[in-house]
Amino acid sequence: MIDGIILKGFSGFYYVRTQAHGEVECSLRGRFRQERLTFLPGDYVKISLTNERQGVIEELLPRETELLRPPVANVDQAILVLALADPPPDLVLLDRLLVYLEQTPVMPVICFNKRDIAGDSEAEEIIGIYKDIGYDLVLTSVKTKTGFDELKNFLQNHISVFAGPSGVGKSSLLNVLEPGFKLETGSVSDKARRGKHTTRHTKLLSLYGGYVADTPGFSRIELPNVSREELSFLFPEMDGYRQDCRFNTCLHYKEPQCAVKQALERGAISQSRYKNYLRFLEEITARERSY
Known part of the structure; x- marks a missing residue:
């Protein structure tokens, strides 16, 4: 059998990256459907080939980590992306994400994007809050191409997930990091000043010796089950x-x-x-x- 990692799942098929055969389109063995196992991007699996580009998932290997929102397995780092302006930073959502990650082994990195259009005093106040706590921070601007060397250093040799609300520039950041991705990007709604969804499915992208998950934006996440x-x-x-x-x-x-x-x-x-x-x-x- 061949080792691989699931990049994405769509309409009952899973696209598995293997070292020797590249990306293989796989179906599931019937027993997995009966057992109602969930397969996520980031899952390590063993597959058998039916031809050069198609195969069957034979075994799901144990997960080291699992996130439910966004749904992805085996990530060791979460890049939490918020815009400093347009849309305004949603610090309630940011703190929800941080609380959620604090009870997992996944390390958070806060990426404040659109630094070029944010007012200095308000931006510095927000940045200072999380810097003083000790969270890893990176400040980026797609327009001026600043902060990307630092962001690359965080991503190197990790399995990372990009998470955050719509319209903050997650896909735009990834397109700068790797222009070959050609991910669809969207604008911010004039009426509500909220981002429009462009990423519809969680998928892993190969980047800097590791992988990064581009995920759909969201505006709410449930708190962990703590007292x-x-x-x-x-x-x-x-x-x-x-x-x-x-x-x-x-x-x-x-x-x-x-x-x-x-x-x-x-x-x-x-x-x-x-x-x-x-x-x-x-x-x-x-x-x-x-x-």
Whole structure:
């Protein structure tokens, strides 16, 4: 049997990249349909050939990581792309993605795109929030071609996923990194200032000794299945203060002598991040009460 990696799936067929035979169009063995196994871009598989360009998936190898939104397997890095302007940065979605990734082995890299059209003071404030927390950052502009050497360094020899809302320039960034991709790009809706979907299916693209997944844009992602008490552990900036709270079960909301709220008052924790923390806390509380 031949080892390969699934690049994409479409209409019941899976396109598998192999070292010796290139890309092979594969169907599934009937037993996989009966077992209702899900096959994702990024899955490592073993296939048998029926001819030079077609084959059958015989075995699904164990996954190291799995993301549900976007649906992709075995990625070790997520490039979270937001525009600094047009459309305005959706920091609620960014923080949702970061919280989601904090409880996985996938490392986040924040890519703030359209740096050339963003106001300096507002952009620097947003950039500073995430830089101070310690997240890896890259600032890019498709128009001025800035930030791409740094972005290439992040992508080299990794299996990465590009994720973020529509209209922020994910496909445009990939077209600059590799013009041969020729990915469809779209504009931003004048009415809602939201991006229009151009990528319709998640697919892996070979790039810099690894792979990158171009994914459809989205505007919402569910929070991970964690308790109220666990949520603050997914906000790294709270790590240095949590143990100094009066109560071990402190939710950093209305409790007295809360070290996290004291850090917030001193400006050591971002107001926007804390507001999103409370938003997520309320969401998790409502979810727990509905059980």
